[in-house]
Amino acid sequence: MTRKSPYPYWFVLPAAVVFTVLFLAPTIASLWFSLTRWDLFSTQFIGLENYRQFFREPFLIQGLINTVIYAILTSGTKTVLGLLLAVLLTSGIWAQGLLRTVIFFPVLVSTIGVGITFSVLMHPTRGIINVALSAVGIHGPGWLTDPSLALYSIVFVDLWKGIGLATVIYIAGLASISPDYYEAARIDGATGRQMFFRVTVPLAKPATVTVVTLSLIGGLRSFDLIWAMTRGGPGFSSDVLASVIYKQYQAGFYGLSTAGNVILFLLIGLIVLPMTAWFNRKEVDL
């Protein structure tokens, strides 16, 4: 006869119920619903038709492409720039504590607030950015009104808001690198640049993995900023999967919207899982 453990299994029950009902179940259901024409009144099985639409309709394809561009641009920049900024902000320059605070604060601010603010600043004629540019004789473009520019303007704002988090994560990662390595490298005669690439970059790997993973997933799922600044426009030039999902939902095409969800899910899985596996295989022997 075994006595009961002091750690009863039912401790997971509250969390498990909420998580299963409100997250796991809908996720599994989405696989089914994405194969239907689903609206307010009925659900009708139509096989892969929703997915075919995604690769046929220009506005849906554009959303898919934009999502990938957005994610790669934001993630790539955050990874590289974040590390460089972290190195700068741990090198002992004057006011580095204040600087860390300044670049981290935007991370905590309402995304809608940031989006609205920058929309105003980026107004083609009255926004401060273009006004300042015209003061030096440059005719500033329609940052958010030019279809070929809109997405990239939003990328910039995303970076403005998010670079602080990447930097702070890297700062924590850098703090864990023992100074012994740098001293050994210095004795070996390494230049600053060599030390960066041979010591800092490899040993910051855990932080790099975290930053890349978080920013990729965040970038692929991004919605708030885009919605606040352009609603996917002009036209659908700055649509991403998340805004497509919402627009199809608003239009009542629930099946199509859910298919968008599944595609987003697959996209994340297809990009993040192999990448994590690749990172973990490249072991740094300490």
Place this chain on the structure above:
Amino acid sequence: MTSVVLEDVRKSFGSLDVIKGVDLTIDAGEFCVFVGPSGCGKSTLLRIISGLEQSTSGRLLIGDRDVTHAEPSQRGIAMVFQSYALYPHLTVAENIGFGLSLARRPKAEIAEKVKQTADILQLSHLLDRKPKALSGGQRQRVAIGRAIIRNPQVFLFDEPLSNLDASLRSQMRLELTELHAKLGATMIYVTHDQVEAMTMADKIVVLNGGKIEQVGSPMTLYNKPATPFVAGFIGSPKMNLFDGELAAKEGCRTYGIRPEHILLSETEGKWRGSVRHIERLGADTIVFLEVPQLPAIIVRTDGDRPISPGQTLFATPLQGKEQRFG
């Protein structure tokens, strides 16, 4: 005053047999010490008695009750952990009174009992402190206080002195022995330190590889060890033990003689050898004597005896102190 009886207790973790059949009776009011090398199962046995582990088979009786399957808090035991396991977020008073507060006793009752316990252990002036503001010895006393307040029939100690430095350890040995005399309770004490075992125990249980090698009073184990293992474990420096030719000559499988039971002479003796190494401890001198065809013999002699390395000496075992096994 309660006895503890173990009947053929066994414990396996998966396919690993840790306790291989232990039969033991601990008399009421006894101070019984479980001693043995790392991994011999002494801590596991203690935890089985406490109820934190369940035996795989066998019976356990505390007093007249079969407690084999009882909850730890229902066995009438209390335990002092090696790390003391004091609740860091509670004051000394709250630590000691924790069990009573769990049982929802009235506050006045808890306060009274805590005060009584604190008085016994001279902790009254520390009641409002948190563990991190206490010294090692004070923490130990709080752990003991937490045990005493339960009014247990049996006290269990799991290597409580290992975390203390040497001088504190000898002081606490004395305090624990006095506590035992004062309370008269049955106490089971686990240690790997044979000095603690020898100085504190009424009865020593020597464990090795999950089985009992010998049970007896300290002097019995010292003078009449049942096996070479016990002989080598009790007493410091270790007993000289020889197999092979020498043992055969003495008519046994293993022959043993303690360093303090060997006489040294410059002129004559049973074994002749040369001094390989000398350790002067002040009161004693330990001599490592190299004897042909034998491993070195270790001999203890007076502190101020003049000996030099390489010197030729003769060693003679004292009659009646020789041990023959098998």
Place this chain on the structure above:
Amino acid sequence: MRRRQLYAGISALLASGVIFVFPFVFILITAAKTRQDAAALTFSLPHEWQLWQNFIEVVQTRNYMLLLAYFNSTLITVVAVTLLVLFGAMVGYLLQRRPSHWNTVIYGAVLAGLMIPPAVVPTIWVLQSLGLFKTISGMILIQVAYGLSFTVLLFRSFIATIPRDLDEAAIIDGAKPLQIFFRVVLPLLKPVTVTVIVTQSIAIFNDFTNPLYYLPGRDNVTVQLTLYNFQGQFQTQFNLLFMNILLVTIPPLIVFVFFNRQIVAGMTAGAVKG
């Protein structure tokens, strides 16, 4: 400090001032302008300071909707965070103290929660069948479900630092499982609990997407939704729009001032372990 470090610091401060501080200053001064002043959208000090008047006007808009929004957002945040701490700690506790085959299942679920984007329309369908769609309770449970993965991970790794000895001492003292958890372990989890509270509070308070989907309509607005909705309302009143933005920015600012360390700790958890 070497000369180079001083110069580098000064130039960095100037650059970050332009890039990072300037937009916030713009928000503040525009929020203090009169309507005409604000319409010019210039980076200049207000001719008259109308900070208080603008504040009152924004609060009164659409029948004090902002107050309702603040109430709702606060309620959702407080209740959701409380449940997250409770449920998350219990799971993290079990994961760490009772290793079993179930652990792989739980870790899998945690990973899924971190990676998989919520399937929104099916979730609405589930909420509707439970009668929780467009309700505050529904929103609270959603925030709990979405926040569990991160919370469980944080608790699990921290619980590893609480020695099992304490559990055993409590068992001998007669503690039942719930008592061990609430009276011994949970109090010792205070540092990580603070981190969870701070990071999750900010995330839930700033959340726009989920209330957009699961709390449509004007009865149960949240702060972020109100800000979004008022864009149309304040189309020609930039001073009020930016006052609204300012008001939405202040709570996280306050939390940041007091809990900077915990926020950073929470967000960098995992960066060093790898």
